[in-house]
Amino acid sequence: MIQVVCAVILRDKKMLIAQRSEKMKLPLKWEFPGGKLEEGESEEQAIVREIKEELNIEILPVKKISSHVHDYGDFKINLIAYLCDYVAGEIKLLEHQDYKFVEFDKLLDFDLADADIPIIEKLKILL
Numbered sequence: 001m002i003q004v005v006c007a008v009i010l011r012d013k014k015m016l017i018a019q020r021s022e023k024m025k026l027p028l029k030w031e032f033p034g035g036k037l038e039e040g041e042s043e044e045q046a047i048v049r050e051i052k053e054e055l056n057i058e059i060l061p062v063k064k065i066s067s068h069v070h071d072y073g074d075f076k077i078n079l080i081a082y083l084c085d086y087v088a089g090e091i092k093l094l095e096h097q098d099y100k101f102v103e104f105d106k107l108l109d110f111d112l113a114d115a116d117i118p119i120i121e122k123l124k125i126l127l
C-alpha cells in the first residue's frame with residue numbers, strides 16, 4: 001500500500017485543487033496536491049516538500065483532516081490529508097496541468113480523484 005499525503009491549501013477561504021496531467025496516473029483528475037511519503041519523513045515534512053516540488057510555494061500544515069485507504073483495483077493508497085495555510089511564493093505548475101482556488105461548495109463540480117471524496121466529507125465538518 002502506498003502512503004500518500006495531500007494538502008488542502010486555504011487562501012481567502014478558497015481551496016487549491018490541481019489537475020493531474022495526461023502523463024500522470026489518474027490522468028486529468030483533479031486532486032489536492034501532494035505525493036508519496038518517503039522513508040524517514042514525517043507527514044508534515046512530506047507535504048511541505050511535495051508542495052514546494054510541485055507548485056513552488058511554501059505552505060504550513062495546520063491540522064490533519066483525515067487518513068483513509070482507497071482501493072483503485074490495480075493499486076491501493078492510504079491518503080492522508082492536511083489543512084494547510086498558504087505562506088509564500090508564486091504558484092508555478094511544475095507537474096500538474098492546471099490549478100484553481102475553489103469555494104468549498106464548488107469542489108464537487110470537478111472530476112476529482114475518487115479517493116478525495118471522503119476528504120470533502122470531513123472538511124464539511126471542520127470548516
Ligand SMILES: Nc1nc2c([nH]c(=O)n2[C@H]2C[C@H](O)[C@@H](COP(=O)(O)OP(=O)(O)OP(=O)(O)O)O2)c(=O)[nH]1
Nearest residue numbers: 004006025026031032033034035036077113115116
Ligand atoms: N497527490 C495526490 N495523489 C492522489 C490524490 N488522490 C489520489 O487518489 N491520489 C493518487 C494518485 C497517485 O496514484 C498517488 C500519488 O502519487 P503521486 O504521483 O502524486 O506522487 P509522487 O509525486 O510522490 O509520485 P512519483 O511521480 O514521484 O512516483 O495517489 C490526491 O488528492 N493527491
